[in-house]
Amino acid sequence: MKPLGIAVIMGEDLKETLRWAKDSGFHNCQLQLWDMSHLCREHAGDVKELLEQLDMEATGLWCGWHGPVKWDFAEGPSILGIVPPEYRSSRVKNLLDGAEYARILGIRDIITHLGFVPTNCRDVNYTGVVSALRYITSELKKHGQNFLMETGQEPPIVLRRLIEDVGSDNLFVNYDPANLMMYGNANPVDGLDVLGQYVRSVHAKDGSYPENGYELGCEYPIGKGKVDFPRFIRKLKEIGYNGPISVEYEIEAGNERQKQEIIDGKEYLESIL
DSSP: OOOOEEEEEOSTTHHHHHHHHHHTTOOEEEEEEOOGGGOSHHHHHHHHHHHHHHTOEEEEEEEOOSSOOOOSSSSHHHHSTTOSHHHHHHHHHHHHHHHHHHHHHTOOEEEEOOOOOOSOTTSHHHHHHHHHHHHHHHHHHTTTOEEEEESSSSOHHHHHHHHHHHOOTTEEEEEOHHHHHHTTOOOHHHHHHHHGGGEEEEEEOEEOOOSSSSSOOOEEOTTSSSOOHHHHHHHHHHTTOOSOEEEOOOOOOOHHHHHHHHHHHHHHHHHHO
């Protein structure tokens, strides 16, 4: 596997964050972009220059989209990703614009959450997502790029079915073990039995199962939640995974504490890799 990387949100403090990450021993990163105003050649050029200065490899671009966002079971299914038909077209464009941005940086893998993909393969929103993914992957393939769906909002079998129904050889999975727990959709170790052959990128994040029917489970510092990382890492090795593992830490714990918990998580993971 690659040395541990880190997932970095592209905000105003990107330069400071990447410098801290490099000083903390991270040599690669997954860039996460939500501000669509950044999707221009000038911004991409600045980020490329920064990465080169730091000798930091960007292993993927996690691309968000315009419109409302709510990570829960009440509003989330109707507003997230490319599943809701009223947002699908504009968000497909956001993702393709993100892919163009990524090409300037030399990034091949474009990643996102699709939203709550219906489990019923006859649902009109399921077939709509299949059509959208065929279009996205065909456009990315022209440029040697891949499209990765992040796990969490649907059971692993739904993403497996999507890959089979779309039929594109550049459609893969960004595997987030904590998300599968936090959405109540799978044990992350067992989920690799369903999706392992399609995993091209991995998030290192910890969490727990939901405690009620409307809110996600909680995120925890790595090693403090319910993800069995020793078994998870062993399983990744068993299936021959050799791609990036990016520490993703979304707990707002205050700047210095947050940084320390990321470093602690990194050291814990390195002890079992």
